[in-house]
Amino acid sequence: MLTIQNLHARVGETPILKGINLEVKAGEVHAIMGPNGSGKSTLSSILAGRDEYEVTEGSVIYQDDNLLALEPEERAWRGVFLSFQYPVEIPGVKNIYLLKAAVNAVRTHRGLPELKAGEFLRLVREKLKVMQMDEAFLHRNVNEGFSGGEKNAMKFCKCNCWSQHLRSLMKPTRVST
Amino acid sequence: MIGDQCGAHTFPYVEVQEPSAQLEHEATTSKVSDDQLFYLRTRGMTEEDALNMVVNGFCKDVFQKLPMEFAVEAEALLGITLEGAVG
Numbered sequence A: 001m002l003t004i005q006n007l008h009a010r011v012g013e014t015p016i017l018k019g020i021n022l023e024v025k026a027g028e029v030h031a032i033m034g035p036n037g038s039g040k041s042t043l044s045s046i047l048a049g050r051d052e053y054e055v056t057e058g059s060v061i062y063q064d065d066n067l068l069a070l071e072p073e074e075r076a077w078r079g080v081f082l083s084f085q086y087p088v089e090i091p092g093v094k095n096i097y098l099l100k101a102a103v104n105a106v107r108t109h110r111g112l113p114e115l116k117a118g119e120f121l122r123l124v125r126e127k128l129k130v131m132q133m134d135e136a137f138l139h140r141n142v143n144e145g146f147s148g149g150e151k152n153a154m155k156f157c158k159c160n161c162w163s164q165h166l167r168s169l170m171k172p173t174r175v176s177t
Numbered sequence B: 001m002i003g004d005q006c007g008a009h010t011f012p013y014v015e016v017q018e019p020s021a022q023l024e025h026e027a028t029t030s031k032v033s034d035d036q037l038f039y040l041r042t043r044g045m046t047e048e049d050a051l052n053m054v055v056n057g058f059c060k061d062v063f064q065k066l067p068m069e070f071a072v073e074a075e076a077l078l079g080i081t082l083e084g085a086v087g
C-alpha cells in the first residue's frame, strides 16, 4: 500500500532524511522510533504534503500513485491521515465546525453525500464516547486550551470520523508526554 | 492581509492631556500561519476553504469584543470574498 524508497529530504541546505526505505502493507502497524531529532516528524510531514521539506531523491508510492505529486488535501481524500505532534490552535473555530467541514470535504470528494446535521452529530457522539470525552469539547475552539492528553484524545475522535487507509499518528498516547 | 504584495503602515499616536489617565495603543498584525492552513488541508479542505475558515474564525473572535454597531458593519465587510487571494 505504501512504498518508500531511498527517500532523501532537506530543509533549505540541511539534509534531514538520508535514504529511508519502508514498505507498509494493508493491515500492518509500524512503529517508527529513533532519538529526538532523527527525522520521524519530518517523514510524517512529508507523507502529509508539507512543502517546506524538499525531497531530493527517492520516491513514495501510495496505492499505485506517486504520493509526492499530490496536494495535501488530495492525500486526505485518498485516506492519508497525519496527526500532529504539536496540534495547532485555530482561534474562533470550534471543533465541531471543523470536524463537520472535514468529514464533508472528504465525503464529497469520495462521491458520497454530505452528512446532515443530525447524522453528523450521531457520528461524533459515538466517537466521543469511545474516547470518554465530554461533548463540551466539541464547542471549544480547535485545540485552544486543551491539555496534552485531551488533544490526543480529540485527535482519535477526529481520525475515526472517516475511513483512512494510511494513518501516521505522532506519539499517540492518551497520556501526554 | 493576504499575499506577499501588500503591507500595512500603522502609526501609533496617542495624545494625553489628563495626567492621571492610563492609555495603551496596540497596533499589531498577525499572519494567517502556514501551520494552520496546512493543518486544515491535511483534513481535506482546499487551500481556499482553509483560508476562509481561519480568517472567519479570527474575525469572529475579534467581533465578539466589539460594540454591536461595529460588529454589524464588520460582519458585512467580511462578506467580501477572499477568492483568489492566496499569494
Ligand SMILES: Nc1ncnc2c1ncn2[C@@H]1O[C@H](COP(=O)(O)OP(=O)(O)OP(=O)(O)O)[C@@H](O)[C@H]1O
Pocket: A011, A014, A016, A034, A035, A036, A037, A038, A039, A040, A041, A042, A043, A052, A085
Ligand atoms: N523546518 C526546519 N528547519 C530546520 N531544521 C529542521 C526543520 N524541521 C526539522 N528540522 C531538523 O531536522 C531534524 C529532524 O527533526 P524531526 O522533528 O523530524 O525529529 P523527530 O525524530 O520527530 O524528533 P522528536 O523525537 O524530538 O520529535 C532535527 O534536527 C530538526 O532540527
Ligand SMILES: [Mg+2]
Pocket: A040, A041, A042, A085
Ligand atoms: Mg517529532
